Structures are given as structure tokens and as C-alpha cells.
Amino acid sequence: xxxxxxxxxxxxxxxxxxxxxxxxxxxxxxxxxxxxxxxxxxxxxxxxxxxxxxxxxxxxxxxxxxxxxxxxxxxxxxxxxxxxxxxxxxxxxxxxxxxxxxxxxxxxxxxxxxxxxxxxxxxxxxxxxxxxxxxxxxxxxxxxxxxxxxxxxxxxxxxxxxxxxxxxxxxxxxxxxxxxxxxxxxxxxxxxxxxxxxxxxxxxxxxxxxxxxxxxxxxxxxxxxxxxxxxxxxxxxxxxxxxxx
Amino acid sequence: xxxxxxxxxxxxxxxxxxxxxxxxxxxxxxxxxxxxxxxxxxxxxxxxxxxxxxxxxxxxxxxxxxxxxxxxxxxxxxxxxxxxxxxxxxxxxxxxxxxxxxxxxxxxxxxxxxxxxxxxxxxxxxxxxxxxxxxxxxxxxxxxxxxxxxxxxxxxxxxxxxxxxxxxxxxxxxxxxxxxxxxxxxxxxxxxxxxxxxxxxxxxxxxxxxxxxxxxxxxxxxxxxxxxxxxxxxxxxxxxxxxxx
Numbered sequence: 001x002x003x004x005x006x007x008x009x010x011x012x013x014x015x016x017x018x019x020x021x022x023x024x025x026x027x028x029x030x031x032x033x034x035x036x037x038x039x040x041x042x043x044x045x046x047x048x049x050x051x052x053x054x055x056x057x058x059x060x061x062x063x064x065x066x067x068x069x070x071x072x073x074x075x076x077x078x079x080x081x082x083x084x085x086x087x088x089x090x091x092x093x094x095x096x097x098x099x100x101x102x103x104x105x106x107x108x109x110x111x112x113x114x115x116x117x118x119x120x121x122x123x124x125x126x127x128x129x130x131x132x133x134x135x136x137x138x139x140x141x142x143x144x145x146x147x148x149x150x151x152x153x154x155x156x157x158x159x160x161x162x163x164x165x166x167x168x169x170x171x172x173x174x175x176x177x178x179x180x181x182x183x184x185x186x187x188x189x190x191x192x193x194x195x196x197x198x199x200x201x202x203x204x205x206x207x208x209x210x211x212x213x214x215x216x217x218x219x220x221x222x223x224x225x226x227x228x229x230x231x232x233x234x235x236x237x238x239x240x241x242x243x244x245x
Numbered sequence: 246x247x248x249x250x251x252x253x254x255x256x257x258x259x260x261x262x263x264x265x266x267x268x269x270x271x272x273x274x275x276x277x278x279x280x281x282x283x284x285x286x287x288x289x290x291x292x293x294x295x296x297x298x299x300x301x302x303x304x305x306x307x308x309x310x311x312x313x314x315x316x317x318x319x320x321x322x323x324x325x326x327x328x329x330x331x332x333x334x335x336x337x338x339x340x341x342x343x344x345x346x347x348x349x350x351x352x353x354x355x356x357x358x359x360x361x362x363x364x365x366x367x368x369x370x371x372x373x374x375x376x377x378x379x380x381x382x383x384x385x386x387x388x389x390x391x392x393x394x395x396x397x398x399x400x401x402x403x404x405x406x407x408x409x410x411x412x413x414x415x416x417x418x419x420x421x422x423x424x425x426x427x428x429x430x431x432x433x434x435x436x437x438x439x440x441x442x443x444x445x446x447x448x449x450x451x452x453x454x455x456x457x458x459x460x461x462x463x464x465x466x467x468x469x470x471x472x473x474x475x476x477x478x479x480x481x482x483x484x485x486x487x488x489x490x
Contacts (some may be wrong), residue, residue, distance in 0.1 A: 011368040086371045123256040126331045
């Protein structure tokens, strides 16, 4: 039995999220279906670094699974990609020791969020960025971002639907870049709560439009009240970009 | 009655082509549905510069239609885009004289074809470029391209399914650029036959892989035989880029 660590990229548009569900089409469901086929009908369970929601994308999701198959390391990608739908792609496969765990061993993650600022919608970006036709004060957003860096209780930035008790997380880095009409946020941290990035984006957009003061972020964090923060920005702009171990 | 010229961009992935059909979802069907709604149930027919096939995209398709509605020129885009699905976007609306015709007045068109050259498929490009994991001799392709410039009978580069008698067209410009993993072909001409760009691409890829000599293009054109040319490259890489009047 060999444990494998896989890096996976997927377009989440057509999926009801990552986690397997009895009826709906999910990323985990498709990957386990491909593994089952490769293992001649024997079920192979995967473990991921974490879930992603419906419509959320991944550039570098990480999973692990165990296999008895004698496939040379360089052939795993092709073997899996041949069986997977084209909106899920395995980009790397490594062998790891049997105590590696894709979720428990995570030391950090990077998420990115894409916002399309333009006069017109772009039909080619509609599933891949949040269309936002309003002008934004980028300096104010940059100022607000700095207040998120550090270790805080992020209850205000967590969906009430969470099952996590401990809401303390550390944001280690935040960056904002602009490439033509695309505004790209990068968030790095040791962990992210349910909807945390999307609520931070919704709040930063309020700051960018002058509805919230950049200096109000520390008070919003302190309130530990979801209602103090901004709206949850749409799923289509969010990408699980990298997982650190 | 005022005639309007509209420029339209669409992601063709979800459509059975441009031209309206009784049962299938088409771009024309969606636009006429939006216009009908805007005109309180009165049908408004559109005329386009030409059709595009299932899965083919447009950055600058042009249509015209007549309307009695008293909508200020600057409000037409918003009025239509609000009623259209997000994969079809009106990017410009102009008033034109009543003898303007989106098809008959065309003086030329530009098509682009995107090829994704990479080791792995990219789930975010799967509908927007032809994935081609083989190495290509770009110099040979460039050499072959020059033989297409000019006025020729392009029967060898036309689907047998055409209803056009006259197969003489003039290619006025061809360009090849590479941006990271993306190979982008641009074709300009006074008109294009059914599947012509896709068959030229299939032939140029044969040249790039050494299956055909760059010098063989004039002979392939002369044969006036579809079987002499390469395969029809897939629809997902093709974009109607601009229409000239």
C-alpha cells in the first residue's frame, strides 16, 4: 500500500462543491469515481486539504489516497486525467509516507479572489471572476487590508453555518494586484473559516465604495458578530490557490 | 422606425451555434427573446454578419435590427444586457441608416483561433482554446501561412456541408503570436467559407508536426478537394473577432 499526494486544479462552475454528496455532482465524487475505475471497481477514498463551496475553483487543491496499484510515478497523472472530466485536472502526483495527511498536515493556505472591474460584463469571465461595475478607492482597500494581518478571532468573518468552535486564525499575508480590468486579492494564513475570504472581500468592497471606513476593520473584528462585516462576495471569484505543508 | 447596429460578444460553449433553431438553444434565439421582451411581446428579427457554429465564440459579432422604441442611445446596452443571459453581452449599440445590413455590407472579417500548448490540460481554458499537447515547428507553420495570403478557390478548405457555390475568397492577413502557453492565430479576409478557419488550422497543425510540408499548401489549394487538407480543428478555439464594414 502506497500513499499518494495529488495536486488538483478544477473549475468549480459545474459542481455542488468539493465534498461528496449522495445526489449532486461534486469534485470529490468525480475523483473517487475515476479512482474506482482505475482500481477495477474497488472503492478508494480521498482526503482533501479542505472543502470548497459550490462554484469555487481550485488551482492547487491537495488530496491524498492509498493504492496498491503498481503504476510508475510518472504515469499517475495521465492515468487519472484520462478518466476525469476536463474541468478537473491532476497536475502533480508524489509518493508520501503513510503518515502524511492532506488535511491534518496543512500548515497554511493561499486563496485568491478575482474581481472584474469593467463597464461591460465579459461573457468569458462570468464564471471566473466577480463582476463589479463600480469604481473603487484602491488606497482605502489597501489600508483596510493591513488591519487583517495577524492573529484574531474571526467570528465576524465566518458564516453562521460553521461547525468550528475555535474561530481564531492567523492571516500572514495579503496582497492586491491589478492586471488590466482584473483586481486580484491574495490571502495567506494558517487556516480560513467558512466563507471567511468571501466575507473579507465583501467588507473590503464596502470600504472601496466608501460605505465603511478603512479604520473600522479592528472594531468589526472585535465585535465577533457576522452582521458587523460586509456581504459574502460571490463564489465564482474565489480560488483555493495553494496549500502549504 | 430606427435601425440599430449592435456589437455582441458571446461564449458559445452552451449554444448550438448562432442561428435560431426550433428546439435548441441558440445565440440568435436568446437575443430575439430579449428583444421581444423589451418590445412588450412584439417579435423583432435580427440579422447577423454571419452564423457561428456550436461552441464557437464571438468577441465582435455584429447584428442589426429595427425598433420603434424610444430608448436613448446610451441606454440600449443596459436594457438588452439586463434581459440577456450572462454568456451573451452587447458591447456597443449605434444608430445606422435604414439601408445598413449586417450581412450584405460586410467588407471583411477577422477570426482568431487559440491553441493551448501545455503538458497538462487547464480546466479554465477547456472551452476557450484547443488543447494541443504536442510540440510544434512554429517556423514551418509561419512559412505555410504565407501561402494562404491572396485570392484563391478555397474548396479544399470548405466543409462539404456548405450551400455556397462560389468558393473564391481573399485572405488579406494572417498572424501568429504566442503568449505564454497560448498560440494565437489571426485570419483576416473578405469572407470565410464553412469551417474554413478550422480546416486551415488543422492543416497548419499537420505542418507544425511535420506531417505536411509548408510548401505543400499551394498544391492542396489547387486540388480543390477537401480530403487534401487537414482535419477540422475543434470549435472551442475559434472566435469571430471583428467584422469590418
